[in-house]
Amino acid sequence: MTDLAKKTTTPQQVRAQQTYERILEVAAEVLAEAGLDGLTTNLVCKRAGLTPPTLYRYFHDKYDLLEVLGHRLMDAQNQVLMGWATPETLRQPPQALGHSVLALFAQVLELTRAYPAGVSITRAVQAVPALHGVVLESHRSMAAALASVCQEAFPQARPERVRAMTRVAIQCAYSLMEMLFDEPEQPVELVGEGLARVVVALVDDLRP
Template sequence: MPRSETPPMPSALLADANVATLNTKAQPRQKRAQETYELILGATAQLLAEVGIERLSTNLVCERAGISPPALYRYFPNKYALLGALGTRLMQEQNALVEVWATPATLVLDEAGLKASIYALYAQTLDLTRAMPEGLWVTRALRAVPTLAPIRIASHAHVAGLIVHAFMSAHPHAQINRVRTLARLSVEMVYAALEMLFDDPSQDEHATGEALAEMLARQVVLVRQTRSA
C-alpha cells in the first residue's frame, strides 16, 4: 500500500503555527490555575454567543470571569489567543467523530451504506457544534479571522489524513492522489455545509445533508474503482 502520513493532531498546532498572537503564555499546572484557565475560556465562550467576534475583548472576558487583566494575560496575550484555544477545542471534538467514522469497515460499505454513514457523521457534527455555546461563532471565526486559519487548515488536514489512511487500508489498489484529493474535498464540503446552515438558517439541514452524503458516497465509489499505476 502506498505510504500515507497522518498529519499532526491540531492540539500541537498552537506551538507549530508560528503565529505569535495565538501562543498562550503559560499552561496551567496547579489545580487552581487550571480552574482559572477554564473560567477564562468559559467566559469567552459565553460572551462569544452574546456579543460576537468583533465586540469580544479581553476586558469583557475579565469582567465576566471576575478576574483581573494580569490574571488573564498570564495565559492569553489577546483575544485571538482565546479564540484560538476555543477553536482548537471545538475542532478536536469534531475530529473525534471522524476518528470513529474513518475506518476500513466504513469505506467498504456499498453506496447506500456510505450515504447513510456520511449523513450520520454530518448530523453528529452539526449537533455537536450547535450544542457548544461558542460553536457557531468559533466556526465563523475560524473561517473569517486570518490569524486563526492555521488551526482550521491543520485540523482539516489531520482528519483528511485519517480518511486517506482508512481508505488505502481498505482499497490498497486505489490511486492515492485521487484518494487524498477526495478526502480533503470531503472535509471542506462538510464544514462548508455547516457554515452555510449557520449563516442562513432558512436552508433545510436535512436536504443539505442528503445532497452532501449522496455526492460524497458516489465519489467514494468511483475513486475506489481506480487502480494505481
C-alpha cells in the first residue's frame, strides 16, 4: 500500500486530530462545490478558519488532500465488497449470484453518492495522473482479496486464472460506476445487469 506518512503527517493528539479531520471535511466540501480546479489550499484554509502554515503541517498541497480522501472513499467501498464476498455467495447458482451482484453494485453506488463529495472524489482521483496509483492500489488490493475468497470457493481452479478473473471483475465494476457518474442518463438497472452477467460468466469459468 501507499505509505501516506511519506506525504502527510497524521496527528496523534486529540486537538491536532480534530484539525486534521476538519481540513479534510472542508476540502471535500470545496471539491464538491468548486470541482478539482476550484480546490485550493488557500480556499480550504479560509473556509476552515485556519492559517496556511497549519494546513501545511499536515498536507503539502491539494493533491495530498485528494490522496487521503481517495483512500478513505475506496476503503469504504471495499468494505462493502468484502462484506459480500464469501465462498457461499460465490457458489450460488448463476441466477442468484447475478441478483446478488446487482444488489452489491447498487449498494456501492448508493454509498459513493451519499459519501461526502464521493462522486467528486472519484472523478478527481481519476483526473489527476499523480493519483492514479491510489486507484490502482485499491483495485489490486481488492482483486487479491477477492481472489483469495474465490480460491476458497473453487479450490480446483488454477490460481493464475482466479487472479485474472477477479481483476477483470473489479475493473469492470469500478469502470461502470465511473461511467454512470459521467453519464447519468444511462439506466442504472441495465448497466448493473450487464455487470452481473460479466461476473456470473467469470465465476462460471471457475466452477468445477
